[in-house]
Structure formats: structure tokens, C-alpha cells
Amino acid sequence: MIGASAEAAQRLTEKLDRLIGLTTIERDAIAALQFRIEYVPAHTYLVREGDTVTQCCIVINGYACRHKVERAGGRQIVAFYMAGDILNLQHILLSKADDNLQTTTKAMVGWIATERLRQLGREHPCIAKAFAIDVLIDASIFREWVLNIGRRDAKIRVAHMICEFIARRKTLDTLSSFSMTLPFTQEQIADATGLTAVHVNRMLRALTDEGAFAHQNGQLTISDWKKLQTIADFNPGYLHEAA
Amino acid sequence: MIGASAEAAQRLTEKLDRLIGLTTIERDAIAALQFRIEYVPAHTYLVREGDTVTQCCIVINGYACRHKVERAGGRQIVAFYMAGDILNLQHILLSKADDNLQTTTKAMVGWIATERLRQLGREHPCIAKAFAIDVLIDASIFREWVLNIGRRDAKIRVAHMICEFIARRKTLDTLSSFSMTLPFTQEQIADATGLTAVHVNRMLRALTDEGAFAHQNGQLTISDWKKLQTIADFNPGYLHEAA
DNA sequence: CGACCGTTTGATTAATTTCAACATCTGTGG
């Protein structure tokens, strides 16, 4: 059993190590960071649009999302976050939040001053580089979402979003058949794909019918990962995973 | 009359200066950069998805876009670029292109090795910071596009996209009434908003009818900039312009 | 002039939303 702050540091180390590889010195520097730990229920706002933000937030366990709201009240989720993800690295350089960060499940998160991360980046250029790469990959994902929502039909769109979630969680194992929990309500999938919950329900049904996957009670079973990716027009290049 | 490479440096200086303000030393460092100048026709590919990229490209005049294509052939423009914009700063850290860069009009562009920009960033941390801020603002714009395409109806979507273009071109003057050239075909607007050209045409008509703007031959006349922004649900905060 | 590209318009079709009802699951307090 390690302390909660150490666990946050551990998650961050794993993530950055995956991105560029870390030396012992850099690992130690990250391990020395102090995170303020917070246990929050589902649907808790971590940052609101317009806030001036001086703390970065890392997910230790649970899930969170980033979303924006248009005038008529429609909500669009623009990103999902999971263990190890830093929600708002951008606040290292931009203080004003232009959207909302909210947990989607019960979660454990860690907070650390943006100034502390700036200092870390100055002292360890490779860590600064890893932060920058993380931001660039996020941007690449946003672009794929624009394509997904703008040009793919509802069924493929939902399948693609699920593929991306799986690809980001799986981290490297290459099983063709597996099972996992989908920690989203159909309404959250709808808000992420620009559809309605009702239509997402029908598309999940259609995907199940054609054997893309089986699902019940939020449990998703993939019998043929390659096939699902084909159905979803999913090509993971845009995730820029360490090969 | 200055040399073309110097003009590229000039545009870049203006842009970075707008983002964070530059010292004389930094300006001189940018002025010392050598750009390889290229005059290209409309619809020229500058980078293709899958390319390994070792040069960054800056627009000196004309317009370009970034786009992705889905399996069925649908094209989605995910960003527009104009004079002073660096198209692909991301290749300073990611070598693989995950989408296409293409001019939309005849254009003059300047190329410079990513390694040269990395060196510049190492020698001038403030320039590195300006690069990072530019990337972060781009990411913020992608997120707004996800919202725009995912949740706003066609008319507002088109109006919003036009507002963003105007806001990025206007740079600070606060006229309420003005006129400008829209350098896009209706098909390009369609590819950027996730609609068809036919429907864009009808939405432009509807916007004209309700007095959002007048337009003919690609010339756009705005009589009430505030009103257009209201119609478009356009709030420029996400552009993070230097206030 | 004629070909081509982009724009405009109308009619029809397809995809998705909306509305409404009901079913199922989950957590909580009695």
C-alpha cells in the first residue's frame, strides 16, 4: 500500500514513460511531486468554463470528460479521460478554461500547482517534451473526432468512439477477443458522438446484431477486435502510440 | 521590397509577438531563419496523411486547410490556415502526419527544417513557449469545432464557422460594419461544417434573408458584427486572443 | 464560343430527432 500522492506520481510516470521513456533522474523528480488527493463522486465539476485555473488535475482512478455547451443547451463531450491522464495540461500556459471538466464516474484525482509543473519542465526538458507530446496527441484526437462527428454516419460513429476507448485502455496487448466494462451511459455516448441517446441505443443494437460486439449491463464483449475496427473505420495511427 | 524568406520571418514574428510579445533578441533570431519559398497553385497538397515530415510550413499569403478522409470518401476539413499560421508545428515533436495539408487558394508558403525550429526553441525558451501556446490554441479551436459540428444546427454551424474566420482575420479592429472576401467555395464550407454544398447554399440564403450578412461573388458584407455573432452563438473566448 | 467550375433551385429520399410510453436496473431507507 503506497500513499495516494505517490500513486498519482506513479500513474503520471507510467504515462510519460510510455510517451518518451524516462530516465531514473526524471522518475525521481516526478516521484517527489506532492499531489493534493481528492475523492469525488460521479458528475462532479473539476473545472468550469471561464475559471482561472492554477492547478492541474490528474485522474488516478475512475473516468472524467471534457465538455462544452451551446446556446440551446446541447452538451457536447469533446474528450474522455482515464487513469494517468492529465486533464488540463493546457493550463500550464493558458490560465482561462474554455470548457468544462467533469467526472463521469466516482473518481480519485490528484491536484498539483501549474507552477510546480512549469518548474518541473524547466528542470527536466525531457518531461517538458513529454508534456508537449501529450498535448499534441490530444489535439490529434480532437481532429479525428471532428472527422468522426462531421462525416461518419451514426452507426460507424458510435463504433469508432468505442474503438478509441478500447484502444486507449488496452495498452498493447493484442488479444483478438476480450471483454471489458464500458463506463459510459448511452447518454454520454450520445453527447460524445453528437447523437441522441435514443439513436445511440438503436445503433448499439444494430452493431450487436451484426456481430460487432455483445453487450449487457455495460459489459462489452469483443469476439473479433480486427473486425470491430473494420466496421468502425478505426485506424489507430492518430493516437500516436509508442510502437 | 524585402526578400521572400524575410517576409516569412516577418509574418512569423508578428504572429508570435501577438501571442506572447517578443524581445529584440528573439526577433533577430527569427529574422535569421532561412525559409525555402514555394509558390503553389490552389489545391496543392503540402503534406499527406502518413508522410514522415521533417519540414514545417508557414503560410505567407493565400489560404490552406487541414483535412481528413473517411472510408466512404467523405472529406472533413478540420482547420483553416491564413497568413502567418504555421501549418504543422506538431511535427517538431511528432514526425508522422495524421492528416492532409492542402492549399485552398493560390498561395506562397515557406518551409523550414523542424530541427532548425527545435534549435530555435532550445536557444529561446520564450519562442518555445509561444509555439506551445499556438498549439494549445489550435487544440482549443478543434474542441469548439467538435461542439459546432456535433451540436449546432446547420444554419448556426455555418454562421459560426464564418464568424471564426472573420475573428481570426480581423485582428483587433472593432468596426461593427465591414466587408471582406470569403476565400472559400461553398463546398469547402460544407467540408468544414460536416454538411453538403447544397445545404450550405440554402443556409447562406437563410442567413442573408434574416440579415446576418449580405454576400455576392464571395464578397461578404457584415452590417452588424455583434448581431452576426449572436446569431452564430459565437463567443471568441476559445481563440484566446491576446486581450 | 464552349467547357468547366461553382452556385442556385426544386423534388424526393434517407437519416436522425423528437415525443411518448414502458421496462429494467440500482441504490436507499424502512
Place this chain on the structure above:
DNA sequence: CCACAGATGTTGAAATTAATCAAACGGTCG
């Protein structure tokens, strides 16, 4: 342990939005 309330999931029918198909119009360039 059960009953209940609230949230989530499911289904059907109608309404709406946007796409598709098709044709004509307008300017531009060789």
C-alpha cells in the same frame, strides 16, 4: 429483505432536418 424512487435502457410512431438526385444558371478562362 422488500418497496420504492430515480436513473438508465428500450421500443414505436411521427416530425424534422439534411442528404441526394437532377437540372439549370452564371461567370471565367483558354
